[in-house]
Each structure stands twice: as C-alpha cells, then as structure tokens.
Amino acid sequence: MIKAALSVLLVLVAISSAFGKYIPKTGKRIPQTLSRGWGDQLIWAQTYEEGLYWSRSKNKPLMVIFHLPDCPHSQSLKKAMADDVEIQRTLDEEFIVLNLMYETTDKHLSPDGQYVPRILFVDPSMTVRADISGRYSNRLYAYEPLTSSSWSPT
C-alpha cells in the first residue's frame, strides 16, 4: 500500500514526461455521468452531504433515489422518469436530486429496509420525510411506473 502510494506521489511531484492519453488495457471506456441515465439534463448532487447542502442553501426538497444497475425494476422506473418531460422539468426546477447505488450512513433513509428502487424525500430543514410514501404497504418507498390503463386512483 505505502509502496504504491509513494510511487504515485513520486510521479506526482516529479511529473514525468509521459504526457498523452491513457487507455486502459481492457479498452477505452465511456466516462460515467452523475445522472446514470436518470436525466442527463438535471444537475445531480454527487453525495448525500452535497445534496443536503444544496437543499438547505437553495431551499428546495431533496429527492434521493436508490437504485441498482442490475435491478429490472430500477431500470424501468429510470426509463419512465428520464423519458418524461414533465417529471424532468419538475425535478429540475423544484428539487435537488441525488441518485445512489450505495447506502449512506443515515439510517433515516431506510425507514423500512434497504431495497431498490427506493425514493426518499428530505426537507430543506434536513428532515427525512418518511411520511411521503408510495402505494405499496410492504415497501413504503418503492415506486414503479404504471401505464394509465392499469392505474386507478383510490
């Protein structure tokens, strides 16, 4: 560990002459965006701390989406949200947004467990609004896109 770290630092201070473009052995990668496909035009917070900061300073609620790339429910919700102009506009203008693939240390963000997809809202006062939930009684903060034909208001 020290050896590897020092090798980086040594290069860092000496700045070798090996300028150019680094290409990984496995081939060129497409840089990962903060949106991760949930809306490329939104300004996404990177971390929960950053989201809380922006929520407080801009006085807008924070929306936290927990998701996983290999979860089909996450993927279909993502597509529905990213493709909907009105959702994107509302989120962009009235919310601070954050999408996470890893849990935070704040237990308030998992009132009934750590499942995906899961959406929690946080007030600008930094209060997690566990009272805002979806339509499933067993997983209160799960959401899924429904076509209007299969959806009936209760």
Add this chain to the structure above:
Amino acid sequence: MIKAALSVLLVLVAISSAFGKYIPKTGKRIPQTLSRGWGDQLIWAQTYEEGLYWSRSKNKPLMVIFHLPDCPHSQSLKKAMADDVEIQRTLDEEFIVLNLMYETTDKHLSPDGQYVPRILFVDPSMTVRADISGRYSNRLYAYEPLTSSSWSPT
C-alpha cells in the same frame, strides 16, 4: 414541499404522455461526469461509502481527492494528474479513486483541516493513512505539480 413531491409522484404513477426530451430554460447542459476532469478513463467511486466498499472488496487502497472547481491549485493539480499516463495507469490498476467537492462526515479525512486540494489514502482495512503526506509541513495532505527542473530530491 409536500405539494411539489406529490405532483412528481402523481406524474410518476400516472406516467403522462409528455414523452420527449427535456431542455432546461437556460439551455442544454453537458452531463457532469464522475471524473470531473481528473481522468475520464478511470472508474470513479461516487461516494465515500462506495469507495470504501470497493477498496475492501478489491483489496486496493482508496485515494480520496478533495478539490473545488474555482480553486486554481486544484485545477493545476487536476491537469497534471489527468495528463500523466503513468499516474493514470497506476491509479487505474492499483487504486480505488474518489474525487469530492464536499466534505464527508468522517473526520479522519481532515486530520489537519478541510482545505483543497487535499489527498488522503485509505487502506483496504478502512484505516485512513494520515501517515502518508506530502511535502508541506503546514498542510500535510496538500500536493502540487512541480516541473522536474524546480524539483530536487532531498
């Protein structure tokens, strides 16, 4: 807050027919990458929790860079690191990397204050290696690129 949240959720479950591309009033934005310019070919952790998880599971040390977009020292260090093929290769193959613009809740990541640019290393055992420091006695974890002509080994 509730009103705005509900309006999103309502749209979420009903999925309106307003499919298309959302363009912000202020014009189209370029999606922010996780690299933030520190190396587009590296696989960046999004959060500290994610970085710790990858460090532990891949048994590689975690390098955490704190920086700010409007800090000229951060910018010059970023350019030097991103442009150096050897640094990029070492980081890609031997490290888990994370760059942050906001502080975390782990005080161990700011042993002598919260300044930028600042680089801390964390062992796969999740120990912050405060013993790995740079060349400045007043800011132990600050680094800056030096040309080889102005650098002399001690």
